[in-house]
Amino acid sequence: MDAAMMEEYYLHSQLSAYRKKLNNTILTIKQVLCEHPGIWVVSYSGGKDSTVMLDLCYQAGWRGPILWQSYGDIETLPDNRRMAEWASRHYGLEVIEKQAPGEFEIYRQLGHFFIEAETPEEKAAVRRWYRWAFGELDKFVRKQGWTGQFLGLRMEESHQRRMVLGHRGGLYYASSRKTWTCCPLYHWTGKDVWAYLVSNNLPWAKIYDAPGENRERLRNDVVFLAGSGSIRHGQFAFWKKHYPDLFNRLAMEWPEIRRYV
């Protein structure tokens, strides 16, 4: 990040609107912990949002495990693993790694590549993967007997999140996991997130400094490949640019992906 941008985010962090939002968020986390006592887990991806959320939870007095989900040998980005290691070191908290299959398992199972599930077999494979990846995670969370889970989701990230979080707010009960879910950053903007990172000297994954990318919108993961339109929105082009070795490994197995860069 260059000095001018750093200064811009620092100045944003001095705005009264931002300070108010920050104080309210910390207050929300404190209230949630007070009203629903027990063990709360922070779901951490290694991205900018979850780094801010983790730090805010810590500042609000939360202590507990950090849950980090990995996605197989190819789709787990090295940057995210490094950030999870940093979080564990920096806060002195336990990081629980939950392994989920990478989405390329779908192609491996079916033996061919597709970008939109059309046949019954493809649709079934996508559903199976979702059950495998997120169903298993829900089961795992249920088994731990945790009271709640902090997630770094924000309304600004997608239309779906805007609808869900706008309707539910920052705290809701997830019946699938039988736990409370708190999204303390649900009303934060990308600029707020970066203002917090910069003004608190927190690290971020290298990918956010990539030239030409919008750091406020950039995602640090590569999930939701098969069965979604992300490929038509340049998911493979993103891999090719930022993780060329991973892209080449994928392309050796599924050469068709080179058509979508």
Add this chain to the structure above:
Amino acid sequence: MQPMRIRAYLLDGRVAGTEAHFPLDSILAAEVIRRQHTERFYNPPPPGVKDGWIDPELPLGKRGRGDKWYWACSFNVVKPVEEYITYWHRRFDDCYERYIDFKGRRGKVAESSGRYKAYRMPLNILLLPYLEWYAVGTLEAVRDLVQGVAAIGKKPAQGYGLVERWEVIPWPEDWSEIRDGKLTRAVYELPPGVEGIRRLYGMRPPYWRQPEEVWMPL
């Protein structure tokens, strides 16, 4: 065979591509195929097909041993001064709706999701004053070949990577692999005292066909 420096001066400095390497041997290979196998040039095999590729003979020296050989030609050594992303879009044109076969049933063309979802693809643009390579080969033959190359990189039809002029001149030193203790192209073995990074990359045109673990310039 002699060492040479090749420069491509761009019309407006914009080239589309994710990396600035743009191996010249690959550009020359495409030009040879265009001249000698025109039909195959415009109808190349799809990605993943192992047969049917043409390995053209280039007017460049060969390096390496046995199967592990490569052309004596550097990657582009000029770093981009700026990099940004633009987007291209493709969406369903309803003037073609009569060609859709819903197999006798009612159907819907949804552009927001599913099969007909519109494309919005990022295109990485690099800004360079010119591209520069070093090679060892037959200067006149290289000079002749590059004259047929009108553009470099992706999306030339949209005006990216257009070459204004080529310059091929003799060069006193062979910098096709190493220059000032730094790699200028991918190599199998890293010479002592030279900096490089281990990566999965191709060694011969087309570079995407067979990536291997090799040493790359930093």
